[in-house]
Amino acid sequence: MAGDDSWDFARVMKYFLGDDDDDDDMRGVDEKEEARSVVTEAVLNIPIEGTSSVSRPPPHTRGRIPTHRKQQLEFDALRSELARLKGHVMEIQVHESREMPYWERVAKMEQLDTLKAMYENEDLQAAVQHHTAFIDTLQDTMRKKRHLIATPPEIEETCVTYCQLPPVDDLPRRARAMHAVVDYEYKRLHHVFMRHGLLSTTTDVFRAELNAQPSGDIHFEVVQHATLAAPYRAIGTAAWQVLSTSIPDLPPHVDQTIEPIDECTVYTHMTDKHHDTMCHGHILVKHYAVEGREILIGRSILDDPAHPTPRGDLIEDSTFWVEAVALPGQDA
Structure with a gap:
């Protein structure tokens, strides 16, 4: 069947599309092949003297070409069509050794240019579609990231490293930065x-x-460890009460304000105007009530757009850690 030179590409495609006429012709070929295979099987199954043989039924055929054979025919047909198109292109090309009239040469050149332009146009259209799909995918990805990640990680990292806070007009981001610092x-x-x-x-x-310090700064450090005759929860609650409320009876040259952030975080602002050079302090304090421990952490904010420091004034840079735990062997 593959050696039948009378089959062309159109006839093969008609057969694959289910044309009845071609189907009948092909079924006849299959029947011949089936008869030949049955005869061969019968010859192979003839018993030989001194040996036993078991007869096997002839293989079942459906009267149509198997799927893998169809795919092979399709591949061969497409390859033949490609070779034909290449030959057609070669035929319309202008060969220097061939003598042809002037107008025939011009027509051949125009036909060749038209064919090349058609191929280039198809390639350009495919490239445009590919780039358009890529741009759409990229835009969808950017929109998705903007929706899922409200605050880039590098912003919070900057806030932690330099103890900075975002502007006051972005309250959600500002609150996240405060918690990240503490x-x-x-x-x-x-x-x-x-x-x-x-x-x-x-x-x-x-x-x-x-x-x-290696940087040339000098740190004033205070370290204290003490045993108190009270439950650690009560000690932690009392310490949080002191740090989250205003200090009574402050000197007149000291101003203090408490800004509540949430139920476990406050933002304290203090200004000492006793000397010619004023000193400002902006401290975040957070209370951690974890299992078996009461922890309070405080960290100064050095750059806050909501509380700018005038040029020449001093700003406090301090950190403290407070932990209350039960004595070994005791629950409270």
Whole structure:
């Protein structure tokens, strides 16, 4: 069947599309092939003297070409069509060795240019469609990211590193930045206590010292560890009450305001105008009531658009960690 030179591409495609006439012709070919296979099978099944043979029924054929054979024919037909088109292109090309009239040469050149332009136009249209689909996908991805990630991580990282807050007109982002600043110090609690030898101590400790830093700054550090005759929950609640409310009887040159952020976070602002150079302090304080511990963390904000620091004034830069826990062997 594959060697039948009288079949052309159109006839093969008609057969694949289910044409009745071609189907009958093809069925006749299949019947011949089936008869030949049955005869071969019968010859192979003839019993030989001294040996036993088991007769097998002839294989069942459906009268149509198997699917894999159809696919092979389709591939061969497409390859033949491609070769024909290539030959057609070669035929219309102008060969220097062939002598032809002037107008025939012009017509051939125009036909060749038209064919090339058609192919280039198809390639350009395919490229435009590909780029359009890519742009649509990219725009959808950008819209999805903008919807899912309201605040880029690098913004919060900047707030933590430089203790900065966003403008006051963006309240959700401002609140997230506040919690990010204090939560960062909460994660450092274990490291700070270990560095100052407070993790395994059982005795009271109090020391205040000045420590020079590699950057050239000098830090004033106060470390205290004490045992109090009270439940750790009561100690934590009392400490939170002091840090989250205004200090009574302040000197007249000291101003203080308390800005509640939520039920466990406050933002304290203080200004000392006693000296010619004023000193400002903006401290975030957060209360963590975790299992077996009461923790309070405070961190100064150095740059807040809602509370700008005048040029030449001082601003406080401080951090504190407070933890209340039960004594070993006791629940409260």
